[in-house]
Amino acid sequence: MISKGRTGNTKFVKQMNREGILHQLRQEPRLSRAELAAKTRLSRPCVSALVEEMIEEGLIQEVGTGESKGGRKPILLEYNVQAYAVVGAVFEGSELEMAVADMKGELIAQVHTRLKQPVDGESALEALEATLGRLLETSGIDRDRVIGIGVGLPGITRRLRGTVSYAPSTGWMDLPVGKEIEERLNLPVVLDNDVNMMTQGEYFGGAGSGVSSLVYMYVGTGIGAGIIIDKQLYRGSNEASGEIGYMRIGDSPGRRKEEFGVFEKNFSVAGIYRKAESLGLQVDPGASILEQLIKLEEEGSPLAGTLLNEVYHGWASGIANTVSVLDPEMLILSGEMVHLNEAGLIRIRELLSDWVPVVPEIRLAALHERAGLFGAVHSVLETHSSSIMAYKS
Amino acid sequence: MISKGRTGNTKFVKQMNREGILHQLRQEPRLSRAELAAKTRLSRPCVSALVEEMIEEGLIQEVGTGESKGGRKPILLEYNVQAYAVVGAVFEGSELEMAVADMKGELIAQVHTRLKQPVDGESALEALEATLGRLLETSGIDRDRVIGIGVGLPGITRRLRGTVSYAPSTGWMDLPVGKEIEERLNLPVVLDNDVNMMTQGEYFGGAGSGVSSLVYMYVGTGIGAGIIIDKQLYRGSNEASGEIGYMRIGDSPGRRKEEFGVFEKNFSVAGIYRKAESLGLQVDPGASILEQLIKLEEEGSPLAGTLLNEVYHGWASGIANTVSVLDPEMLILSGEMVHLNEAGLIRIRELLSDWVPVVPEIRLAALHERAGLFGAVHSVLETHSSSIMAYKS
DNA sequence: TAAAATTTGTTAGTTATTTTAACTAAGTAA
DNA sequence: TTACTTAGTTAAAATAACTAACAAATTTTA
Structure with a gap:
């Protein structure tokens, strides 16, 4: 109050x-x-x-x-970092990763669960509850000392009417997830999409700690960005900020109103695979496409070299457009982009300095898989660490 | 304090x-x-x-x-809107426009001066001082009641070390303009570039009043945008936010490190002229290029129709990219874009709804030439209306 | 028409919180 | 051993908001 x-x-x-x-x-x-x-x-x-x-x-x-x-x-x-504890949880595909942390955001214990397929709202909630119990038991932390749980979900998370949200790729369409979790676990919940959580992770405890504005760019199934402005996550007026996959970069197919945007159609992991295959390159969908292309080029494949260059060009275009709008202090590259080698990074920086007047510091993500959990934990600390004091006083 | x-x-x-x-x-x-x-x-x-x-x-x-x-x-x-007054000033080419306003931001009096050519720092300062005197005299406002002056300058305004700034197109390279004006006029100064001032003008008293986030897109000699996030102008970490002229839209020429960006090279007023002329269209550089193209198309020129479509496509691309990053509540089109007719607006909205998942409200600028002055005045009100109270109490 | 109820605005006293000034505690340096 | 410094505390003053009670001015109602 x-x-x-x-x-x-x-x-x-x-x-x-x-x-x-x-x-x-x-x-x-x-x-x-x-x-x-x-x-x-x-x-x-x-x-x-x-x-x-x-x-x-x-x-x-x-x-x-x-x-x-x-x-x-x-x-x-x-x-006193041990006065209370916070919990972070991240759903990713059919996996649930969960951790408790102290008030500094340092992870104390971490567990991992595989969800039953197909995932629906009920089974996800059940898994969340069971895993939380297991986590608190193993770490020996009293439930009363937990001030809240941060939950990262894939897809766009809408916060209309409080904490209503949906995460298309797990089939939780339009469920009031936040409220349900809150009731089920009897804990304050902070809900956000995965990219926003990872962004906060890198901001609070990774490559971006200390800066006041940054863009976290993630290349995976799609392409998205998390934005921190003035030390605060910026979500946009419809929770759709950082949807840079919809930028007009690369060949635009004739079809309209696609699920994916043009940029991500061309330069997401799947998009690059498609390009590689249509060039007749031998690539394994199980491993990093970027690493494979780099290896092929080193082995003397000119086709791989050309494609690699196209990818750098595409990614750099996305960065250039974003940077032109936001002028952030730092840009963090993550997802598939963490496999960039020195030469690739240099090439991208080179393109940017040719294209835009102000180039921010560009770094690779430092936290990798832990970014989401870290962010989930910190989002709770940000949201509730002051309210916890309020109710104590 | x-x-x-x-x-x-x-x-x-x-x-x-x-x-x-x-x-x-x-x-x-x-x-x-x-x-x-x-x-x-x-x-x-x-x-x-x-x-x-x-x-x-x-x-x-x-x-x-x-x-x-x-x-x-x-x-x-x-x-009591007449308790104090604020002054706004806008430099534009060789013109200086200046106005006094009440505390509500309503303009009370306005004067116009033509600067001596070529414009240098000293002559601009002199003009500023003389015009201010004239303005206060004609409006009968006591100098003690003026709480500050907002000054809009063309080009990027850097605020390093307080109020140092430069405005390339008027030849004020790297002068501590803010401080100099402050000393010369003995008034608190709020300095910003022209697009930021116009953005604030539309935000406080034009098409964007009431929203909490908006993008103001200006097409003129170059292309730029002003950004308001969470009711605050966002300047970026190097005062370079909204430099969307550097987006990768349209044909990119081979040359590197140009003064202009690719987007503005193609779709600024000058860029469109170039395209029109290379198509052999008869266009007059003195009038609105967009209006001329619309007229030519109506008269049955297929070439003009094609170019018009290209322009809509280019502008919509810039909007799409910006919107993808920021997800603003509203987008205001200004400069050459105010000459868009209903069909053009519809076309652009259509393209956007095909391309991006969330389309903001799109409006034409409401204030036209007065936007800059209005913004200059309001930037002072925002910055100093509370400090004026502080020193009174 | 008079009394009751309602809304606006003020007065007086209380409470919460910070600041200032003075003081105690515990050290260093000459 | 004395003077000076820095750290922390105590007590009183200052500030500003809040509550409760009341006065003033109107409308509603009996």
Whole structure:
């Protein structure tokens, strides 16, 4: 019930200040009250009072003394990362990956479940519930200490009317998934699509930590992007931001209103396979197409070289268009793109510097499979770590 | 000096609440204290106190009584739009347009100056100063009542180190323009490029008023876009957001590192002229190219029809790419695009609904030439209307 | 027509929270 | 050993919002 509208009362200020202190402590562990006062621009007595309160609540701990700076030694404080726990879950195809993490977002335990086929809403919910039980048991974490669960689903996640959503590829059409999970598990739920979750993962604990705006570009079955602007995930007005697979890049087939967009039709993993096969190249659908093309080119196949170049050109075009619109600080390449070698990266950077006036820093994703889980966990921390404090105070 | 970091004191709360009241009153004039209390969720005594303060400062006025709703008649309050004034200025080629507005952003007086050629920094500054004097004199507004000036400049405006900026096409390379204007006029300055100013103009008082995210697309010498996300202008990490002229749309010439991007090379006004001329069409560079093509097509020229279609296709591609990334609530077409007729608009909407999953509302710009001035004025109101209150209290 | 009810606005007192100033604690340096 | 520093606490002052009660002005109702 904090600051609903544009006006606030004095309690809101206290909440803000508590969060400010916690924020500092999360960024820079082992700070004294005096240092906190300086960094938060609050008076020392105020910091002392708030800190005492949060120590009582178990959110902060005193952890010994630091070096003297010419006077009394400071008492160092630390964010108590074990005060509570958060759970992250990611559905991917017929797999469910789940983990508990501490309040810093560090994974404590992780389990993996294979869902019964075909997946429907009920079986997915059941799996979620059972796996959560198993996870908490093995990790020895009390259920009361879990402040929420973040769930990543494939496909577009609509948030109309609260937490209604659907994920086409698993057959959960238009189910109020968020609410159902919430009721079933009796836990606050943060729901988002897989790319948004991975984006948050890389942003909070991967290649993108520290920047204030980034684009996370994922090439897989389709092509999508997650966007962080001003340290916040940007979802768009219809939850459809970052649907860059619909860009007009490459050959556009005559047909209209396709399920896939032109860009992803041409340059997703499946699209590249199609191109490779139509060129008569021998490729294995089980392994990375990019790695195979690179290997073929090294072995002297000019066809593979041509296709590789076309792929770089296509991907770079997608990047150029996105960067032209957003001018992000950083761009993170993931999915199939993580198999880019040095030469490929250089080629893409080269094309970009020819094409656009400002080229952002471009990096490969650092977290790989863990990105989604990491993001799910952090999305809960972002959404609920302040509300948890509110209900305690 | 308000809320520098993430923490706040009680004064900050008061500031917030004052702004909340003012905000309500700006949106909906003629509200009573009781209604304000209900809308801002503040207690009636609190509202009364804040309102009294602001009446004394001249920010609010009592304007008679309203209809009874079964009890005592309410005393209606109104935002005093004439308490202060703001100035907007827009440089465009060798012209300088300038206006004063009240606190609601309504233009009170407007003047126009032709700059000496060639334009350099000094002569532009001189013109700015002289025109401001003339404007204030004719409008009879006291200089002390002006809270700031918004200046729109052509080209990319960089804000590195405060307000350093450059505007290539007027020859102001890398001058600390913001600071210089500030010193010269002794007024707070808000500097931005022309497209951003026009975007804010349409957002605050034109086709885009009320939405929370929009893209303003301008086709002129080049092609650019202004982006509003979450009710805020988004400038990008290097002030280069919305540089959609660099998208990869249409024929890309062999040359690298051009001044212009591929999209604008093909589909800016100049680009379309080039295409028209190479097709042997008779076009006059002084009038709207789009209108001429439409007329030629109506007169039965198949070549003009083909080109027109190509232009629609190109513009729609730019829109599709932008929309794929941002998923805005609304898209405003301006510059040469305002000459689109109904058929053209329909064609573009048709292409979009074939290409992208979510099509935003698409409108033509409503403000035309006044957009820049309007935006300049509103950018000052946004930036300084709260600080003016702060220094009063 | 008078009393009751309702809505608006104010007054007085309470509460919550931060700040300032002074003070204690615990160290370093000369 | 004394002076100076830095860390942290205490107590009082300041600020600003809230609650409760009341006054003022109207409408509704008996």
